[in-house]
Amino acid sequence: MTYSIALVPGDGIGPDVVHQAVEVLDAVGDRFGHTFNYVELLAGGCAIDATGEPLPADTLEAAKSCDAVLLGAVGGPKWETLPGHLRPERALLGLRAGLGVYANLRPARLLPQLKEACPIKEDVLTASHPEGKATFDLLIVRELTGGLYFGERGRSSDGESAFDTETYSKTEIERVLRAGYRAAAVRRKKLCVVDKANVLESSRLWREVAARVAPEYPDIETTYMYVDNCAMQLVRAPGQFDVIVTSNLFGDILSDEASVLTGSIGMLPSASLGDPDTSNVKNGKPVTMGLYEPIHGSAPDIAGQDVANPLATILSAALLLRYSFGLEKEAQAIEKAVELTLDRGYRTKDIASKGAGLTKEKIVGTVAMGKAVLEALEAVSV
Structure with missing residues (x-):
């Protein structure tokens, strides 16, 4: 072929x-x-x-x-x-x-050959892993063509201020959520929606769409987490995560954080x-x-x-x-x-x-x- x-x-x-x-x-x-x-x-x-x-x-x-x-x-x-x-x-x-x-x-997986490169202590890794192993294997699914990176942006006429706009449609959110669920279906069947729904209206829309889509995947456990907590949990207990689905900006930041945990x-x-x-x-x-x-x-x-x-x-x-x-x-x-x-x-x-x-x-x-x-x-x- x-x-x-x-x-x-x-x-x-x-x-x-x-x-x-x-x-x-x-x-x-x-x-x-x-x-x-x-x-x-x-x-x-x-x-x-x-x-x-x-x-x-x-x-x-x-x-x-x-x-x-x-x-x-x-x-x-x-x-x-x-x-x-x-x-x-x-x-x-x-x-x-x-x-x-x-x-x-x-994907962010700690290979056994590079275990010594992980900055997290072995007992911390073990405590958060579902099988008690000193490793982690997670997948971040980042929405890529919407959100802050593609929203309206500009500067004031006097140049003293600037703005970037986070905009998401239900269609954009739903399709990336479904991509996450497809990935979770062949992994450990856990999906975490990461957002900032306590502050951002766009994140509240993410939760609304997720709540509608999740029942279509009853064999997959769906949870929600604020992005600041997720950033902390990646360091504190990375083994708890299977698939993370999140916005363009949050996915960009969290995946780089996760990369450090793998050694390089x-x-x-x-x-x-x-x-x-x-x-x-x-x-x-x-x-x-x-x-x-x-x-x-x-x-x-x-x-x-x-x-x-x-x-x-x-x-x-x-x-x-x-x-x-x-x-x-x-x-x-x-x-x-x-x-x-x-x-x-x-x-x-x-x-x-x-x-x-x-x-x-x-x-x-x-x-x-x-x-x-x-x-x-x-x-x-x-």
Whole structure:
């Protein structure tokens, strides 16, 4: 089967880590009999330099014509003085809106190989885990195309004040809630709606919609929590959470907090999903458009130095295979290869000295870590 993937390497370390993910995808294609055709596109700061705008129209159109999009990172200090509508980050917002990807899935799992990197004490982890284990495995489902990031904004005529508006419709809330329930159905069947309903009218609408949708999923436990309490509970007892569904702004903040608990933001992938495209059917299933990216930034200070951790991008490629193409065995092969690579003691600098029994020879750069995953991929079975 042949699939088309838009590659948006972006800025900073983006090209470094995307290249390693493509190497892994090609190896998976060879092993399982798939062909991945790539279309490389400009977006972010590099697009500003080349075209004067962060998201050229032809980039968006080309991305929409592909089956899925794999992105590295955008942004950097070079473009920080530009006006808001010309900042590299506008490329992300434009891609999300243009591709119709409204549900951002951000898993945060403490891998046993990196347990020492978690800043939470082992007894605290154990106390909150349903099986008494010193770990956690949660998924944050963030609404991605509404809320504060897409609301009306501006400044007063005298420049002395500014405003950003949080706006949500019932449709926007319902569809991301259903994405959360679908995820919870194949996990531990627990879903927590996180909001600020004691203060914000938009959050009260979230609760109203959730109260209407929840009875349709009687086998899933639905709870509610204020965002400030959730921020505290993630540190105090992360094992209590299974799936968290929340707004654009709250999801952005909470997922970055959760990433610190896993040991490094360089380990966390993400998937931004839209609705299945019934006009694009492969392997008997409609392809779901998705935008896949590591949740870390562009880290321009280490770009091109062969030190960036590519694992979050490689794991994002696994999510791409799972959610857009329905290739579960292939996705599991990548995830098992990453875990085997860590078992073998390989670490990039951001996760160095955060595991037992490491030797100096196991601290590797971007390219060597990618090669280690390729070697592990040959050894894993699914």
